[in-house]
Amino acid sequence: MDAINLFLYLFLSVFTFYLVRGMAVAHLRRRKNRLPPGTLGLPFIGETLQLISAYKTENPEPFIDDRVSKYGNIFTTHVFGEPTVFSADPETNRFILQNEGRLFESSYPGSIQNLLGRYSLLLMRGTLHKRMHSLTMSFANSSILKDHLLADIDRLVRLNLDSWTGRVFLMDEAKKITFNLTVKQLMSFDPCEWTENLMKEYMLVIEGFFSIPLPIFSSTYRKAIQARTKVAEALGLVVRDRRKEREGGERKNDMLESLFEGDGAAGVEGGGFSDEEIVDFILALLVAGYETTSTIMTLAVKFLTETPHALSQLKEEHEEIRLRKGEVESLQWEDYKSMPFTQCVVNETLRIANIISGVFRRAMTDINIKGYTIPKGWKVFASFRAVHLDHEHFKDARTFDPWRWQNSAGPTSSPNVFTPFGGGPRRCPGYELARVELSVFLHHLVTRFSWVPAEADKLIFFPTTRMQKRYPINVQHRSLFDQREEENGL
Numbered sequence: 001m002d003a004i005n006l007f008l009y010l011f012l013s014v015f016t017f018y019l020v021r022g023m024a025v026a027h028l029r030r031r032k033n034r035l036p037p038g039t040l041g042l043p044f045i046g047e048t049l050q051l052i053s054a055y056k057t058e059n060p061e062p063f064i065d066d067r068v069s070k071y072g073n074i075f076t077t078h079v080f081g082e083p084t085v086f087s088a089d090p091e092t093n094r095f096i097l098q099n100e101g102r103l104f105e106s107s108y109p110g111s112i113q114n115l116l117g118r119y120s121l122l123l124m125r126g127t128l129h130k131r132m133h134s135l136t137m138s139f140a141n142s143s144i145l146k147d148h149l150l151a152d153i154d155r156l157v158r159l160n161l162d163s164w165t166g167r168v169f170l171m172d173e174a175k176k177i178t179f180n181l182t183v184k185q186l187m188s189f190d191p192c193e194w195t196e197n198l199m200k201e202y203m204l205v206i207e208g209f210f211s212i213p214l215p216i217f218s219s220t221y222r223k224a225i226q227a228r229t230k231v232a233e234a235l236g237l238v239v240r241d242r243r244k245e246r247e248g249g250e251r252k253n254d255m256l257e258s259l260f261e262g263d264g265a266a267g268v269e270g271g272g273f274s275d276e277e278i279v280d281f282i283l284a285l286l287v288a289g290y291e292t293t294s295t296i297m298t299l300a301v302k303f304l305t306e307t308p309h310a311l312s313q314l315k316e317e318h319e320e321i322r323l324r325k326g327e328v329e330s331l332q333w334e335d336y337k338s339m340p341f342t343q344c345v346v347n348e349t350l351r352i353a354n355i356i357s358g359v360f361r362r363a364m365t366d367i368n369i370k371g372y373t374i375p376k377g378w379k380v381f382a383s384f385r386a387v388h389l390d391h392e393h394f395k396d397a398r399t400f401d402p403w404r405w406q407n408s409a410g411p412t413s414s415p416n417v418f419t420p421f422g423g424g425p426r427r428c429p430g431y432e433l434a435r436v437e438l439s440v441f442l443h444h445l446v447t448r449f450s451w452v453p454a455e456a457d458k459l460i461f462f463p464t465t466r467m468q469k470r471y472p473i474n475v476q477h478r479s480l481f482d483q484r485e486e487e488n489g490l
């Protein structure tokens with residue numbers, strides 16, 4: 001871009017910023033309503049740079065803490081190019097989530113919208129969203145998990161762990177596990193060269209989510225668009241092949257089959273979905289399930305490594321199951337249900353890691369809440385992180401303490417404060433699947449390996465929550481059974 005264009009671009013951005021802000025303020029004055037307190041920061045960039053620099057560190061909390069102590073639990077800011085009402089209040093968050101589609105609608109940055117495709121669940125609205133949300137829920141509910149997904153999860157986690165030796169980048173391995181699991185569940189593919197190549201392209205797509213959605217400015221975005229085309233083509237071929245197999249009477253037990261049998265986006269009974277609809281839908285499910293679960297797996301291990309007492313209690317729980325079953329027998333649903341401390345570890349990791357730190361929504365009309373008005377068209381951010389890490393709701397909220405979940409009255413006296421999977425009509429349909437994947441992974445990890453961090457690493461939160469160096473660890477195989485024999489002097 002030459003200097004004149006750059007100047008014009010900046011001039012128009014500043015002009016638009018003041019125009020939009022002036023209109024919003026005038027609109028509110030006319031209605032004698034008031035915005036939540038706060039500041040819109042610098043022209044155009046608002047407080048984005050403060051937010052990014054806080055979230056690139058291990059301790060992003062001051063960004064929220066400072067504003068909450070100055071303005072209260074609901075405040076106004078300006079981030080990622082738009083004025084935004086930020087909520088650190090559980091009641092307001094609940095109100096926002098429950099009123100999806102009535103007062104608020106989900107809102108994703110342009111980069112994500114372009115890369116996902118219009119038939120992704122995350123971007124669907126209205127009755128189509130409702131239908132597809134429940135279809136997704138039905139594919140990942142507990143009876144499906146119990147009847148066949150658990151066996152696949154157990155087998156694929158073992159398969160991945162079989163190759164571990166010496167130094168392992170836990171974040172990468174966890175990504176491989178969750179990617180292979182998701183591909184299996186969606187399309188019945190076992191890990192092979194095809195899934196490996198698909199994953200490579202996929203990672204390029206995901207990197208594009210956090211770039212400027214203009215190909216001339218960002219090579220990351222350009223590469224992501226190209227990779228998306230390749231992924232869509234590969235998935236399109238699978239869909240076409242499966243249609244042919246179905247014509248020959250072959251049926252598989254996976255998500256793709258449910259989409260062939262569904263009513264289609266137009267809602268015609270038994271009409272089925274078009275190839276484009278199926279590809280967009282599957283592509284988005286892969287995004288939603290893979291990055292989140294793999295990060296939670298990695299962080300659970302990090303927190304456990306830093307809390308040896310919790311790790312040894314977890315090992316005890318899993319060793320007991322393994323000793324009962326022998327070395328090779330796969331986990332059954334009853335085994336999964338007999339992991340109470342593991343569930344405490346999972347909850348606590350979800351609470352303290354906040355992989356999805358909150359959700360953006362857009363106000364569909366002027367909305368009055370707690371004495372303030374959110375103007376129509378404004379963004380709101382319901383922050384789960386702010387609530388999960390608030391000392392008012394959780395004692396010693398910023399400490400990893402899985403035992404808090406053992407308290408029979410629950411970890412807190414406040415309702416609606418634990419929402420790692422969101423809530424309302426867009427509540428994560430993969431919440432139970434994620435829990436099972438994580439529990440099975442921890443089971444095999446702690447019964448088969450001991451490990452130490454290979455080097456110091458840092459947990460950062462922007463553009464996503466991740467370990468800066470992909471959490472390298474040195475692993476050592478341990479056989480529970482050899483150990484027991486040694487202990488018994490055999």
Ligand code: HEM
Pocket residue numbers: 106121122123133136140284285288289290292293296355356359420421422423425426427428429430431433434
């Ligand atoms: C630890 C792992 C996970 C976490 C923390 C998580 C969290 C979330 C959250 C907070 C939302 C709500 C977004 C919103 O309200 O806008 C969501 C939505 C979603 N999640 Fe998950 N998720 C996880 C795993 C999974 C898995 C394994 C799947 C696979 C099925 C999945 C599929 C989805 C989908 C499709 C949506 C969009 C729902 C909609 O817009 O209707 N998630 N997830």
